[in-house]
Amino acid sequence: MDVLKPKPLDTHPGDEIVPWARHQLEIARSILDNPGGGLLFATQTVGQVRAGLQERDPERWEEVVALLDQAEDSGVRREFETARKHIDSVLARLA
Numbered sequence: 001m002d003v004l005k006p007k008p009l010d011t012h013p014g015d016e017i018v019p020w021a022r023h024q025l026e027i028a029r030s031i032l033d034n035p036g037g038g039l040l041f042a043t044q045t046v047g048q049v050r051a052g053l054q055e056r057d058p059e060r061w062e063e064v065v066a067l068l069d070q071a072e073d074s075g076v077r078r079e080f081e082t083a084r085k086h087i088d089s090v091l092a093r094l095a
Helices: 014-031 038-058 062-076 080-093
Strands: none
Touching: 014 038, 014 080, 038 062, 062 080
16 A cells, blocks of 8 residues: 555546446446435435536536436435436436
8 A cells, every 4th residue: 555645536537527427327326226325325426427527617518417416406305216317317418
């Protein structure tokens, strides 16, 4: 274990963020209603993807960011089907 310097941050430059975002959202969608931490992990992941896309290009990802915000909110409220529909819409836009 190297404790002399921080690990380099993987920022997924350019459009490399799209496959990363898709993969993260597919995982989040699949565990959204799992007991034992699935909801926490899924909503956190949706928020991380939202933040990553918004930081890269707020204008390009404006609609996707809004859908992810709604998906995260729906998940927290345990409206799992609504959250999945929003995630599905985002996945279609990232295709």
